[in-house]
Amino acid sequence: MTEFLSYAIPGLPYGCVFALMAVGLVLTYQTSGVFNLAYGAQAYTSALIFYVCVNAGWPTWAAFLAAVVVVAPLLGLAMDRFLYRFIRSAPVLVKLVSALGMLIAIPSMLQLVFGNQQRLAPPSLWLPPGSVYFHVAGDAINGTELSTVIVTLAVVLLLSLMSHFTQIGLRMRAMAESPRMVQLAGVNSERVGVAIWVLSSFLAGLAGVLLAPLFADLQALNFTDLLVAAIAAAALGSLTSLPLAFWGGIGLGVVQELLGGYLPSGTVLSSGLRPALPFIVLLGLLLALPGLRERWFHTDPLAGCDPPPPPIAATIGGYGLQGLMRVGGWVVLAVFFVSCLTWMPANWTFTLTQGLAFSIVFLSIVLLTGMSGQISLCQASFAGIGAFTCAQLATHFGISVLLGILAGGAVAALVGVVVALPALRLGGLALALATLAFGLLADNIGFQYSWSGNGVSGVSIPRPQLGSLSFASGKAFFVLAFVALIACAGVVFAIRRGTTGRELAAMRGSELAAASIGVNLAKLKISVFAVAAALAGVGGALYGSLQGTVSPNDFNSLLSLVFMVVVVTTGVYSVEGAIEAGMAYVILYQVLDYLPSQWRNLFPILFGLGAVTYALHPEGIVEWQKRRVIERVSAWRKLPQVVG
Amino acid sequence: MALLEATGISKRFGGIVALDDVSVVIDPGEAVGLVGPNGAGKTTLFDCINGVRHFDAGEIRFEGRRIDRLAVYERARLGIGRTFQRLELFAGMSPRDHLMVAERVHRADGRFWKDLIGRGRAESTVARVEELLVELRLSDVADDPIESLSQGHGRLVELGRALVQDPRLLLLDEPSSGLDTRETASFASVLLEVRANRRTAMLLVEHDLDLVRRVVERTYVLDFGKLIASGIVDEVLAEPGVRRAYLGDLT
Numbered sequence: 001m002t003e004f005l006s007y008a009i010p011g012l013p014y015g016c017v018f019a020l021m022a023v024g025l026v027l028t029y030q031t032s033g034v035f036n037l038a039y040g041a042q043a044y045t046s047a048l049i050f051y052v053c054v055n056a057g058w059p060t061w062a063a064f065l066a067a068v069v070v071v072a073p074l075l076g077l078a079m080d081r082f083l084y085r086f087i088r089s090a091p092v093l094v095k096l097v098s099a100l101g102m103l104i105a106i107p108s109m110l111q112l113v114f115g116n117q118q119r120l121a122p123p124s125l126w127l128p129p130g131s132v133y134f135h136v137a138g139d140a141i142n143g144t145e146l147s148t149v150i151v152t153l154a155v156v157l158l159l160s161l162m163s164h165f166t167q168i169g170l171r172m173r174a175m176a177e178s179p180r181m182v183q184l185a186g187v188n189s190e191r192v193g194v195a196i197w198v199l200s201s202f203l204a205g206l207a208g209v210l211l212a213p214l215f216a217d218l219q220a221l222n223f224t225d226l227l228v229a230a231i232a233a234a235a236l237g238s239l240t241s242l243p244l245a246f247w248g249g250i251g252l253g254v255v256q257e258l259l260g261g262y263l264p265s266g267t268v269l270s271s272g273l274r275p276a277l278p279f280i281v282l283l284g285l286l287l288a289l290p291g292l293r294e295r296w297f298h299t300d301p302l303a304g305c306d307p308p309p310p311p312i313a314a315t316i317g318g319y320g321l322q323g324l325m326r327v328g329g330w331v332v333l334a335v336f337f338v339s340c341l342t343w344m345p346a347n348w349t350f351t352l353t354q355g356l357a358f359s360i361v362f363l364s365i366v367l368l369t370g371m372s373g374q375i376s377l378c379q380a381s382f383a384g385i386g387a388f389t390c391a392q393l394a395t396h397f398g399i400s401v402l403l404g405i406l407a408g409g410a411v412a413a414l415v416g417v418v419v420a421l422p423a424l425r426l427g428g429l430a431l432a433l434a435t436l437a438f439g440l441l442a443d444n445i446g447f448q449y450s451w452s453g454n455g456v457s458g459v460s461i462p463r464p465q466l467g468s469l470s471f472a473s474g475k476a477f478f479v480l481a482f483v484a485l486i487a488c489a490g491v492v493f494a495i496r497r498g499t500t501g502r503e504l505a506a507m508r509g510s511e512l513a514a515a516s517i518g519v520n521l522a523k524l525k526i527s528v529f530a531v532a533a534a535l536a537g538v539g540g541a542l543y544g545s546l547q548g549t550v551s552p553n554d555f556n557s558l559l560s561l562v563f564m565v566v567v568v569t570t571g572v573y574s575v576e577g578a579i580e581a582g583m584a585y586v587i588l589y590q591v592l593d594y595l596p597s598q599w600r601n602l603f604p605i606l607f608g609l610g611a612v613t614y615a616l617h618p619e620g621i622v623e624w625q626k627r628r629v630i631e632r633v634s635a636w637r638k639l640p641q642v643v644g
Numbered sequence: 645m646a647l648l649e650a651t652g653i654s655k656r657f658g659g660i661v662a663l664d665d666v667s668v669v670i671d672p673g674e675a676v677g678l679v680g681p682n683g684a685g686k687t688t689l690f691d692c693i694n695g696v697r698h699f700d701a702g703e704i705r706f707e708g709r710r711i712d713r714l715a716v717y718e719r720a721r722l723g724i725g726r727t728f729q730r731l732e733l734f735a736g737m738s739p740r741d742h743l744m745v746a747e748r749v750h751r752a753d754g755r756f757w758k759d760l761i762g763r764g765r766a767e768s769t770v771a772r773v774e775e776l777l778v779e780l781r782l783s784d785v786a787d788d789p790i791e792s793l794s795q796g797h798g799r800l801v802e803l804g805r806a807l808v809q810d811p812r813l814l815l816l817d818e819p820s821s822g823l824d825t826r827e828t829a830s831f832a833s834v835l836l837e838v839r840a841n842r843r844t845a846m847l848l849v850e851h852d853l854d855l856v857r858r859v860v861e862r863t864y865v866l867d868f869g870k871l872i873a874s875g876i877v878d879e880v881l882a883e884p885g886v887r888r889a890y891l892g893d894l895t
Contacts, residue, residue, distance in 0.1 A: 502745040509734025516694060516732075517746040517805060518720035 005137035007261030008254045013145045015253025016152035017211040018278075021230030022237065022245040023159070024203035029239060030176035031196045034084045034095050035429055038102035040227030042079075042201055043208030044220050046072045047122065048110050050209045051218055054123040064125060068205040075106075076201025077194065085193075087615050092428040093375055097568045097614045100561050103227075105608025107220035108601040116598055122212035125151065129213055144213045151210060155203070156246060163242075172196055176240075224558065228440060229253075229278035231433060235285045252278060268455075272445035279437035279444075286434045287422050324630060329576060340478050349474050351590045352583070353546055356481035359582025360488045360539030362567045363575065364532035367492050369564070370572035371501065372528050373508030374423065375432040377560050378439035379536045384555030385412040385442075386537025387544035388452050391459035401464035401545055405484075408541035409534040416533025420526045427511070439557030447552035458551025461544040481542055488535055489575050495531070496575070504528060562604065569610030571620025580622045645708050647672045647845050648813055653692055653702035655685075655869075662688040663699065664869040670813065673843040677856045677863030677877060681889055684866040686849045687729055690815050693847075694726050695719045706813070721750075725806030726815035729849075731798045733790045739801045740786040743773045743808045750809040773808065779841070780804045780834055796827035800834065807838065813845045820852045828852060835859055853881065865889065 021039065029035050046067040053063035079102060087094050127133070127143030134141055163169035171192045174182045183189040207230075208223065215222050229252055236248025256277045263270035273280075340349050361383045368374050386408030393399040393407055419438055423431050447453030463472040464480065471477045495501050503524055506514040515521055544550040566585050571577025592600045610621060617624040648670040655663040662685045670676050678686050691697040693704060695716040704712050711719055734742055747769050777783045780800045785793055790801065799819050806814055819835070820828040832855050838844070839859065850856045856863060857877050865873040865880055867889040873880045880886055 499745075499748040502741065502748060505737055505741070506734045506745045509737060510732040512696065513728065513732035513734065513802075513805070515696075515716035516720055516726050516728075517809060518717045518749045520715075520717045522715075 002137045003261075004258070006139050007258045009136055009139045009141075010145070011254035011257030012250070013148040013210075013214060013253070014256065015250035016148050017207045017214070017226065017249075018229045018233050018253050019246045019249030020152055020155065020203050020207040020210070021226060022233035022249040023156070023242050024200035024207070025230050025234045026237060026239060026242055026245045027172075027176075027196055027203075028200045029234070031172065031179065032080070032084060032193060033088050035099065036079075036084070036200075037096065037099035037227065038079065038106060039200075039204050039230065040223040041103045041106035041220075042072060042075055042204040043211065043226060044107055044223040045075055045110060045208070046205030047208035047212040047218060047223070048114060048119075050125075051119055051122050051212065052114055060123070060125065063123075064209065068202060068209055072201045072205025072208075073198040074201075076197045076204070080193070080197040083612060083615075090615060092432075093369065093373070093568075094615045094618070096375060096429060096432055097565065097611050100565050101608040101611030101614075103224070103608075104562060104565055104604045104611075107223075108604040108608070111220075112598060112601040112605065116601070119218040120216065122215070122218045124213045125209050148210045148214070151206070155206065159199075168192065168195055172199075221558070225275065225278070225440075228282065228437070232278040232282040232285070235282055235289075238289070252281065268445060268448045272448055276441050276444040279440040283422075283434055283437040283441070286426060286430050286437075325576075325626060337482060340482075341475055346474050348590070349478055350546070351586050353474070353478045353481050354543065355583045355586035356478070356485045357539050357543035357546060357582075358585050359485050359579045360542065361536045362539075362563065362578035362581045362585075363488050363492050364535040364539070365564060365567040366572055366575060366578045367495065367535065368528060368532040369567075370574070370577070371492075371496060371508070372504040372525075374525065374528070375428065375435075375564075376419075376423075376529075376532070377432050377436040377564060378419070378442070378557065379532070379563055380540075380555045380559040381439040381442040381446075381557060382412045382416060382533040382536035383540025383543065384447060384453060384550075384552065385415055385533075386540035387461065387550050387555065388447065388459060389537070390541035391461040391544060391550065392451065394461055395459065400466075401462055402466055404461075405464070405538055405541040405545065409538040412537025412540070413530040413534035416529045416531075417526055419533070420529035423529060424522050424525055436557065436560070439560050443552060443557050447555070453550075453552035453555075456551060456553070458549050458554075459544075460549045461541070462548075463545055477546060481546070484538065484542060485579070488538065489579070491531070491535070492575050492578075500524070500527075562607065565611040566607050568614050569607050569621055571623035573619055574623060577620050577623060584622075646670065646705075647674075647707060648693070648847075649705040650689075650693060651703050651705075653689065653699050653704070655688055655692060655697065655699040661869045663692070665702070666866070666869070666871050667702075668847075668864060668871075670845050670847060672812065673845050674862075675839060675846040675848065675860040677860040678847055678849045678866065679851070679853070679856060679863055680866035683868075684889075685869040686866055687817055688869075689866070690726060690817055690847075690849065693719075694724050694815060720809070723810070723812035724815065725809055725811030725813070727799070727802040727806055727817055727819060729817040729821055731795070731802060733798055733801060735791065737790055738787045739782050739790065739793070739797070739804070740773060740777065742790070742801050742805045743776055744769060746805045746808045747773055776804050776808055779837065780807075781830075794827070795822040796824075796831065799823065799827075799831055803834070803838070807842075807844070811844060813847065816846060816848045816850075818849050818851065820850060820855055828855060831855075832858055853877075 021043065025036065025039055049071050050063050050067035053066050054060060058066070083098055083102070087098060124144045124147060126147035129142055129144040131143050132140040133143065133146050163173060171182065171187055172195065174185070174187070175189060175192050175196065179189045179193065182192065207226070211222070211226055212218050230249065233249035233252050234245045236251070237244030256274055259277060260270070260274040263273060340352055344352070361379060364379050364382065368376050386405070389411040390401065390404035390408040393404040394401050399407070419435065422434060426434055448455045453459065463470070463477060465471065471480045503514065503519050506517070506519060507521060507524060511521060540555060547554070567578060567581045570581040570584055588603055588606065592603055613621060646669045648668070650666070650668045653663050653666045654661070666685070666689060668689070678689070680686055688697065692699045695714060703710060706719070706722055706724065711722065714722070734745070737745070751769070777786050780803065782797065782800055782804065785797055790798070793801070803816075803819070819831055823831060836859065839846070846859070848856060848860055860877060862875055863877050863880055864871055865886050872889060873883050873886050
């Protein structure tokens with residue numbers, strides 16, 4: 001018992017932070033229908049500002065006021081007023097991508113302003129971290145742990161008193177039922193909504209400031225993991241119950257520490273399972289609770305009065321536009337190909353070859369999300385599976401790298417089928433979160449073994465060789481990657497133009513109606529997941545062979561989010577969109593490399609904010625601009641005819 | 645042999661009994677109505693027949709074959725087509741695309757590998773789709789985005805999408821809901837034409853009793869999940885029990 005307690009008690013502070021976040025998450029999800037994935041970034045913002053203020057010599061209380069009472073609610077309010085308010089009734093993909101954009105952009109903006117440096121020993125909010133207050137079951141309870149637990153309990157107590165005994169609390173609870181009905185009852189629901197955002201952002205800020213000192217240094221990544229833990233806790237409360245979400249958070253923190261205590265130390269499982277627990281819980285809950293799956297489609301009982309979402313302009317498109325773009329596209333492609341083989345400097349050829357590999361990975365997102373409406377947040381993991389398979393086959397079994405690249409695609413496809421099996425029953429946000437959890441599992445456990453990604457040290461992939469033909473030189477490899485991209489793009493084009501493409505479009509439009517006309521959704525989803533995973537795998541393996549050495553960090557789950565955001569920004573509905581995304585991704589990165597290191601933060605900021613525009617231009621910024629240009633050109637060409 | 649034989653269907657949602665021992669028989673080529681007040685279980689029965697919902701007790705036979713365990717798409721391929729009370733259209737696709745995809749799925753020439761080698765398209769599809777567009781008077785809007793069409797056109801597109809598959813049984817779920825009188829009248833005349841041209845069996849859920857009278861031969865009446873009457877439309881509607889269900893107790 002003493003042993004149990006000595007493992008369990010250090011989990012309480014973590015549990016408290018998870019619980020605060022979970023409560024805030026459920027609060028906004030219930031009342032606004034937006035699943036705020038940027039919540040982790042909000043927590044990070046407050047933690048960072050608190051750190052900066054304290055280090056600038058401010059008293060702790062002033063830093064707390066600035067970070068948690070002023071900045072946190074303002075940030076939440078800004079996000080609601082300028083973004084979420086407009087997309088409450090938008091499709092899941094729009095809400096998700098906008099929130100993802102914020103999740104990626106906000107930490108980078110902060111680092112652009114406050115600098116990239118490592119921030120060691122984040123300050124404690126209240127009691128000094130160094131002093132030990134008392135011992136429970138052999139655990140020394142220090143100031144950080146004690147203050148985290150006390151502050152959390154106090155806040156939660158206040159919160160429940162407010163929700164049951166005040167006017168605004170009553171209105172908030174009514175809002176959770178239906179904002180429109182609250183409005184019909186004569187309540188200014190916008191004002192209540194503002195109050196809820198302020199409150200939940202305050203909770204995020206508080207959780208951020210409380211969490212920071214539990215780690216050795218302040219890193220944005222810790223807050224993404226915190227977010228997933230909070231989502232898992234919220235899922236334990238079926239996304240509706242605040243008390244259950246709260247206790248779910250506490251439980252998760254405690255079980256995590258228990259696992260760390262009881263598992264044999266020194267193995268990948270023990271070091272990986274503990275941080276991976278929230279993802280496992282989340283994945284398990286999504287698969288096991290049928291009620292929960294439906295709850296991810298949070299709908300207002302009066303949602304029927306919302307107008308239908310606007311059509312996607314790119315898929316309707318003018319025929320003139322498509323014809324002209326096709327010719328233009330081929331010309332650009334030819335110029336690009338010849339340039340890379342002739343005058344392009346070697347480092348730029350290398351960069352552009354990377355772009356080709358990324359384009360292949362991004363094709364998988366076009367196929368899966370753009371064409372089929374399935375949101376997968378683990379495409380980087382599939383790319384990793386492809387790369388590591390190729391590497392292991394080449395180094396340990398002496399199999400030719402070219403075959404290895406294909407095998408990488410095949411293994412990724414197999415894993416894709418395994419991931420697709422739960423996806424058959426999940427959809428929308430639930431699928432997105434399940435794939436995110438899968439990606440984090442791959443990060444923490446799957447890629448850590450020596451037979452897969454080999455942890456931090458990574459694995460090496462030689463350049464391919466075909467008979468006497470070597471692809472070792474930069475230009476030769478460029479040609480290989482170019483041919484591979486054309487082949488992969490051809491596959492996606494063929495699928496799109498054939499019956500399968502139409503079936504996918506039907507499935508994206510309405511799964512119910514697609515099944516009712518005889519579309520086998522299960523088979524279709526499995527096939528499309530497999531093909532998409534294979535594309536990502538091939539792209540990943542090519543990328544690995546280009547780099548020479550790859551480690552799990554090259555394919556971490558955060559990259560999956562960035563990939564999604566990048567593709568959605570340029571154009572997720574077209575094959576060209578994937579190629580534009582791949583090129584934009586590497587070119588921007590290379591250009592920013594010439595600037596001082598701090599400016600590299602511009603990269604996630606640009607794409608993060610770009611993703612926010614998805615709500616306005618679902619066809620993608622590049623596709624939208626192309627349309628505008630063509631419309632202008634055609635208007636200008638028609639002008640003489642009108643006059644004449 | 646009856647085309648559709650649903651026997652003793654029961655379905656509960658928690659404490660609510662949505663369907664209580666409901667039995668329905670439809671012969672080949674027969675048009676049958678299904679009327680009843682809101683919440684009577686009409687759409688639930690549809691969902692059970694086409695497989696969107698599982699039911700708790702009873703069995704369903706289609707052309708003598710048990711279909712309870714078949715998936716929605718398998719029942720569709722056997723020849724059960726349906727429309728939806730709340731339109732379920734494919735966003736971003738034109739009416740022509742709607743019919744095209746249904747036709748291709750029906751012909752089952754959508755093999756994945758055929759697409760990959762670019763042989764997944766058949767020319768005869770186009771002609772059939774064009775014919776149907778004319779029959780449903782959708783030619784003018786055939787290439788417009790579906791979001792820009794009226795509810796009335798949406799209903800016709802759903803009808804066409806079901807018809808292009810040559811169903812033997814067509815389940816129509818309140819086709820007149822959300823339509824004005826003119827649109828309803830034109831939908832009715834299209835429906836009658838379709839009836840005259842192809843003798844597809846139909847089960848029609850409808851509140852517009854005029855439409856029901858014009859299209860169907862006999863009707864079932866559902867109330868609170870129970871079948872309370874069946875027979876010729878006017879006779880059934882005159883029964884006191886049915887009047888009470890629809891209009892409430894007048895005494």
